[in-house]
Amino acid sequence: MSAEKLLSDLAAGAGGVISDIPVGHDEHITRLRELGLVPGTKIRVVRRAPMGDPIEVSVRGSRLAMRRSEARHIHITAE
């Protein structure tokens, strides 16, 4: 297994598999899971917004934008 990184730290174009998202009483994170970001899902950073935040990710064949403050909770291992 390669080193774990945070989704917020990935460069544009880089990707991996979601290894861990904290569980518990945080409705924002739960909603991210409901949008398809569950452990084991492939994810790739497509680009950052011109001002550096938010980031656009490709997950399950569709595109989502999220703030880096949310992406910080998502742990990624390289494929």
Place this chain on the structure above:
Amino acid sequence: MSATASASESRMRQPAREPVFALVGNPNSGKSTIFNALTGLKQKVANYPGVTVEKREGTCFNQHGKRIRLIDLPGTYSLNARSPDEAVVRDVLLGRRTDTPRPDAVILVADASNVERNLYLATQVLELGLPSLLVLNMTDVAEAKQWRIDVEKLSQRLGVPVVPMQATFGKGLLELKAAISRELQKADNKVLPIPPDILEGLQQTRADLVRSGTVAENASLLEPLYLISDHDPAHYGIEDSQVNRLAAAHDDLENKFPGWEDRLAASRYEAVEKLLLGALRRPECDESTTTDRLDSVFLHPVWGGVCMGAIMLGVFYMIFSVAEGPMDWIDQITGLAGGWIESIMPGGDLRDLIVNGVIVGVGGVVKFLPQILLLFFFIGMMEDTGYMARVAFIMDKFMGRVGLNGRSFVPFFSSYACAVPGIMATRTIASPKDRLITILIAPLASCSARLPVYTLMIAAMFPASGVSTLNKALLMLGMYVLGTGGAFAFAWLFNRTMAKGRSSLMVLEMPTYKRPALKHVARYMLERAKLFLVRAGTVILGLSILLWAAKTYPKLSTPEPADAAAKIEYRSSQLSHSIAGRAGHFIEPVIKPLGYDWKIGIGLISSFAAREFFVSTMSIIYAVEGEDIEPLKAKLAADKWPDGRPIFTPLVCLSLMVFYVFAMQCLSTVAVVKRETNGWKWPLFQIVYMTGAAWLASFVVYQGGKLIGF
């Protein structure tokens, strides 16, 4: 589940009522396009009572000529509601809202190019046990991405009919109509994708909530699940005394099964993946699509900003400038209508009411239509093409600094032309808190109605020529900067202080670019215009008539003289004799610290209808005829306090401009905020905070200016 089933069966047995179908799907799944295609013009928009969520209903006929009532529910990602819109969907589907019947059948709409996330919601809804069918929309987009979906297999596994569609082009509509004409079946849900231990816990929760009377005895297992997974304590149909029970039930489950909500999401995605195994085939990595190529320009670090700036300026130019032509025609038409009435009716109170109350009021309402139509044309185009999400993506960081999100940008920016369409555009902001804050600060953007006031004051400030145009322009620019700064400061403050806790999650779907459907956009424009006329227009009209009465009564005891010059003088003294005029005197002590006398007070009061009325009111008070500001400017410059000091010193003019930067002073905005927030609470709050800020800012300017020797 059986309880729900028997409840819906008993409803089915009532033959009198026409069947109710609900459209359910994710945002951006093309649900509204399908709703429009099915109902045509037979639809209406209202509000769900108690929340600012729009209720869209229509009727259509199946192939046997039977009438069907169709409800287009708000777009949602999950039945675990995270916003008032999503809570409405859950409550309607569970049959918990008294104002809306539980649907007899559900038309699920799923975006084929995004099928996993869309099936997340679809499977949740299917488990509720209502007869259903699934529309797989936008199959063309999926094909462009080289996705292959086996419709037959999917239908078999879900247990409901699956209809592929390309709703924008009308493809699949006949098949959909045929499908809703057949008897629809309930999906076969033998196994819920809920881990067994949590399922057991939920059964306990349900039993507890039934015992305490929080949910009905025949409630399915899923009803308490979706109620406790909504973390908003305000629940429709749950009494305050029961609300704590829901929170306690949630915490109890959380203690027993830490992270149970996250586990539910994961196990549902597992189930969706299994459902699609062999039914969905797609390339290993994303193909580079047209959308990617367009985004490499529109979201480019440099060109993205340039493109957006150009598009926004274009939109702004259209609302600010192009709308002016039709607005002038409307002014002329109301002028003509008033003149015509004056020529055919004998003079008197009734004629005055019709001409200066009703016609001016109606004109004032209709005048907004060109701006509203234009703005919603652009918003419709931007939403339909998918560009709106890109604007939000680019501007999110900027708006995020004051606690708003990228979606607030277009409504706020449009408010520089006019806050009325700007506030109406806040419907596109999903987060209720961000939407409310955007509504509250939008009128601080210096709109076009402030320009006449700024122009008059700048003219009065520099009576002698010789002040460069550049200085005047800089002063004008300063007012825009001040308004913008004020708006952001208040946004920051409201974001910090308003009760509703942390801001909502900013997750934005970045849809693929699409060709806009002009029919859809046109319908959207007309719908918004109609809603404005009906809901806000009536309030504006009523308030303008009240204000007319305040400016007209009580009347002077002497009759109006026939001589033209005496007439102008007479109108001036009539106005100061009226309620509005007396109110001007009455508030003089309050506005004196700002440097204003009672005449300015009358101007402030009557321009509460609309800011540009300040100029016409001052013309009446100073007995000046005509639209030209030069004679008015001369009169202002000559006016003096009783002790001989001039009233309109440059400092007073500046103080007055600053007042207009902050003050609400617009009836139409009040009416629109009332409509958009569903009550008088927020518009009243807005009047108070904006007028307060205006007073304070003008006070600082005037007193501060005096201190440093102006």
